[in-house]
Amino acid sequence: MTPKTHTRLAWFWALTLLGCVVLAGWMITHGVRFDTRVTALLPDTHQSARVQQANAQLGSQFQDRFVLMVKSDDLPGSVKALAERLEQSPAVERLQWRPGDFDTGDPVALLGPARYRLLDEDLRKKIDAGDYQAIEQRALRQLFMPDGLDQHPIRDPYGLLDRWLAGTMALPFRTDSNLITLTHEGSRYAVLIGTLEGNPFSQSTQSTLHQAINSVTAAHPDMTLLRSGMIFHAYEGAQQARQEISTFGLGALIGLLLILWLVFRSPKTMATLMVPLLAGGLFALAATLLVFGRLHLLTIAFGTSLIGIAIDYAIHMQCARAALGQRFALRPMLPGLALGLFSSVLAFAAQALTPMPGLRQMAFFAATGLIGAWLTVVLWLPRVTLKTTPSAAAAADRLWSLFCAFKGRLTVAWALVGVVLALSIIGVRLHTNDSLQLLTTSSSPLLKDEQQVQSILGRDTGSRYLLLSAATPEQWQARAEMLEPLLKRLVKNGHLGGYELLTDHVPSSAHQDDNLERTRTLYDKTLASLYGQAGLPSSLIQKAQARLVNPPHLTLEAWLESPLGQSDRRLWLGHSDTEAGVAGVIPLKGALDDAGLAALERAARHAPYLSYEDRVARIATVLGELRRTIAGWVGGAFVVLAALLALRYRRRTWRVMAPAAGGVLITLAVLALAGTPVNLFHQLALLLVIGLGLDAGIFMAEHRARHAWLAITLSSASSLLAFGLLAFSATPVLHHIGLTSLIGLLSVWLLVPLVQPHTLDLPETPH
């Protein structure tokens, strides 16, 4: 490459990056989608649109709303203060805390015409048993002293509407003091339900809500709050992670700057190490947005492992320049740098071939980021003048004596013994665990609050449910009613906490027809006697019976559109664009034991239109699948890479591969011995270990120079500071990444000298 070409390429790269800034900026400001759903990582065929729709619909109650239960000596005063503060808060779109805040519409208009077809279970049983006397007595009393809606001698002499409402929609609430209250274990709680204005994961929404609640609890010390809702969990998780990242981040930054200063003694040189990171990140962002049109947040998290590798090229380049001074030339550097890039990109690109769209995006992001950083290092860094410092050479020399102490201690034979030992430990003892619970960051008081509120209010997170489909709404209702006996039995025998069935509120039309028959029987048997006792003229009997001739059915559509049926809307998926027919869900509440689960799965096996879904378990499955896929493809890439590198390094190949492979094996063996189950996040950190390990092996093999060992040491130290420190984090995800990096990077660093030939002796770096 002539200097002229190099200049041109450098300019071209600058223009490309400028284009990236414009493109990424434009796409982000024009509503690019940031995806947070773990399920978005799954191949499309793995999850039907129905399940996605059901998850979104059922989850929104928990995600977009929150519930507060307040206990206080001065309940009205405390609740009013809290409600007023929350209503003013920009984080809260709507707050419901007074009886008047719940719009129930007009039940008489909605259910009145169909009431003769709506009989609650108690009344049905009484009529079927011919037990008319109690019904008649109650009807008579209500004629003289109506105690419900529209209890009229002609329209509803038996108070059917009121019985239906009381039988199917009774709530545990009381509305004294113009609050919504309930009593639980002797304590009286007021209930407030809030709808969020923004996303529960948005930092500003979280802190605004947190501040609002805190200011009120501070002013009312006698007030106790039970909290339920995604936002509280998200807040705690984010809070902890932020705090730790800033603590560790600051520590790491100071440490990193200190080390780099010791070697380079130049702020400018230190800055040049960061430029490739920024350029690589920018290039990856723009390229990913351009190709995928959206960005998954896990991709960005994953991108952090890229940072550690990307800084590698810059460190190698600058170490060589600092150490070699005038003798530095770009050309001899290129094979090592190119192989380093090639090996890492291959490891990532392998994953781009997997059938998982999310993983493809991650791999693409990492690979383009590495390429971007590499181009920046090669095209720009040599153009920045670098002061040759004696300190760099001195550091290289000091480190070299350390290198010599370890050099060649590991022979092929011992290495093989180590590999066999590690593999057998891993094979015997290594466990995996993909459960989401491992990742939870919520404090135990919050989890207790959540559990209490959910059990008191019968609220659920919508994570476990039955998905039921049918050709028509009518068929759906009939199928749901067929399921009811099973669900009832499970609840009765204690296998299941409870369930929410749409047909409890809107029976199938066949069922409604049966009920109408019962009502007719009731009228025939008792209406004359009832009128007689009440002193009403018998001429009116016909008028009352005329209402039973052909009353309308209560339709699912009418119910779901009404204010009263509003809370049932989440249960109905209706028609979809992609699938024929209709679908709805039956959320399961409370505990579900193994016997219950087995019974439900058995039912689902026998009915193709029924499936049991567990969102939490499914996410765990996704994470597990992701983990296994990454492991498989990286393993495969490793083998291919070994074969390719063997073309260049021949018998030395094992020395090149050993740091990366050994780092992985040692890390896994240590985790296995410690009994720590491995999850996706351990494995993402292993990618960092592999990337750095390969770079280290290649650079050592290519340069056999003291500056290479200096660069490997610096790059290990910086990654150890950036990631290894996270091992001490209390946030599970960060801890997993940190622990893996700590063990893996230390192993890589130690393995580099250990596997070099005993005879290797490098010339002193000229001063």
Add this chain to the structure above:
Amino acid sequence: MMSRITRLILICTTLALPINALAAELDLNTLTQTLSTADHVEGRFVQKRYLHDMETTLTSHGTYQFDRGEQVIWTLTDPVQETLTLDDDGMQRNGTAIKDSPAGVARLIMQLLNGDFAALESRFDIALTGSDADWQARLTPNSDAMRRYLKRITLTGGDTLSHLEMALSDGDTLSIDLTQTRP
């Protein structure tokens, strides 16, 4: 939404029962004060339900008992037997608990038993007229949900509450005449 008409009646009754001790200055504060000093009251009632579209009146009789802050017992004796009880534990019909109405019906009565006028005022516009010897209270619902069924409640009395009338939106009325026998 107000659906349990009975409860309204009970509420209004309890609201008015201690009014015999009402001071000359007729306002809600005095009423609240009076409520909190009231004791045990009982008597008989005649209840007439007028059905507008049938031009029929259904008449019933019974007795009432009121222990302030503790319990209200409303007993129909003729032509049908029924006892409604309201206390801290909620409302019972013939000893069996009645579930609270699904649509979020208030146990308004408790507010009154606790002298919680602020809460009652949040649902009704209350107008008091007359003197302590001859007064009238008009309660007009202030929410659309309640107005759908209930037009207004009128309470009249002198030393004691003597008459209660509920005008429903469909033209029906429920009127109750009370006669105090004790104390």
